[in-house]
Amino acid sequence: MRDLKLGILDRADDDIIDRLVPFSSDDKKTKKRILAMSEKKLAELQSGSETASNEISVRGVEQYRRPMWYKPLSIAAALVFMVGGVGMFTFLNRTKGNQFNDPDQNNAAVTTEAVTSETTEADTTEMQTTEAVTEAVTEVQSAINSHTFEEMKSIADELLPYWIEARNLYSEGYFEKNGEQLKIWSSHFNKELIYYKLKDTRFTSYDELINYYSTYFIDPVSKFYCYKIDGDDTSVLEYDENIHGMIEYKGELYVHEYLTPTVPDYSAVTPISEKSSQVREDSFGWERDTICQPGDEYLGGSGEMVAILKMEFMKDDDGIWKIASCQASSTEKDTFYAESGSSIEE
Structure with a gap:
């Protein structure tokens, strides 16, 4: 080797x-x-191997x-x-x-994690929003189910007469024109204003009136505005730019001579249509439609018109149903039946 x-x-x-x-x-x-x-x-x-030839032929x-x-x-x-x-x-x-371990790769990982986090947060928010909407719908549906049509109709039928009464408090029938009067000279209008004393024995002062109607209205003060005259000096109204519908003088109530038309007692008239709206646990809307009574100067005064009363009822703090508002309007029968999709009654 x-x-x-x-x-x-x-x-x-x-x-x-x-x-x-x-x-x-x-x-x-x-x-x-x-x-x-x-x-x-x-x-x-190479140790132990044979010597190899270095020549190649x-x-x-x-x-x-x-x-x-x-x-x-x-x-x-x-x-x-x-x-x-x-x-x-x-x-x-x-x-x-x-x-x-490249910074770009790390940044990509962080970005991916951030996007994933944001996506998860967005999904969570969307889920919470969906749950909130579902809960609200369920609550409304529960309220509708808890207030039957008959129950709501019963509440409306019971309270409607008090709205009509309060609405007519400024119209003839609640005082006597030949009765006691209060005359106030107005320099602003350059004329004498006449007020008629109310003859309702249930209340004489404004506080008594509010106390009485608070049983039926959520906010009777907004329904009835009264100007109180302190003492017996009516000259305080001489330069007043307003004509007040009601004033209190010496503890008595008087209404202005410019009277509003009387609204017929539609609570005693059979409705042609009734329906609820915006039903909640503590409130609901109610529409009551009737044929206008003859001589009704306020809503049309013709049998060819439909009187529409849109009311809202709410529970007070004690859970008692009361009137929150009421809007009266009228429309022609043909228009009413066309919009409601019903046929015209003969």
Whole structure:
């Protein structure tokens, strides 16, 4: 067996060494260190093997004798290539690992997490909104179910007469024109204003009137406005730019001579249509439609008209149903039946 000497590389041409540059460091010390390791590895691999012939015969061409250092140099180059390959593989793995720690990648992860968080929060908000709407609808439906048509109709029929009464309090029938009067000179209007004393024994003063109608109205004060005269001096109204519908004088109530038309007692007239609206646990709307009574100057005064009363009822703090508001209007029968989709009654 023959030991292969790699020392020949020390005497090799520069082009031989340059071929190893791609596989080694630029540092000369590093080159020598790699070469020494290659020699050691080669010696271990070649120990115990037979001496190989350095001559290769090829037919058809002239014989060519490779240099003695060719084979060990090839083996050394292969080893250097392997070492460089392992190093490159390790470097690529590190690079690949660093890609996952790249700031852009981290930012993308944070952004994805933020978007996911926002999406989850948006989904949660949408879910809460949906639940709130569902709960509100359920509450309304529950209120509708708890207030039957008959119950709401009963409340409307019971309270409607008190609205009609309060509405007619400023009309003839609740006082006597030939009865006691209160005359007030108005310099603003340059005329004498006449007020008639109410003859209702249920109340004489404004406080008594409010106390009485508070049983039936949520806010009777907004329904009835009264100007109170302190003492007996009516001259306080001489330059007043307003004509008050009701005044209190010496604890008595008086209404102005410019009276409003009387509204017939439609609570006693059979309705042609009734329906509820905006039903809640503590309130609901009610529409009551009837044929206008003859002589009704307020809503039309003709049997060819339909009187429409739109009322709202609410519970007070004690849970008692009262009148919140009422609006009276009228329309022609043909128009009413066309809008309601019903046929005209004969």
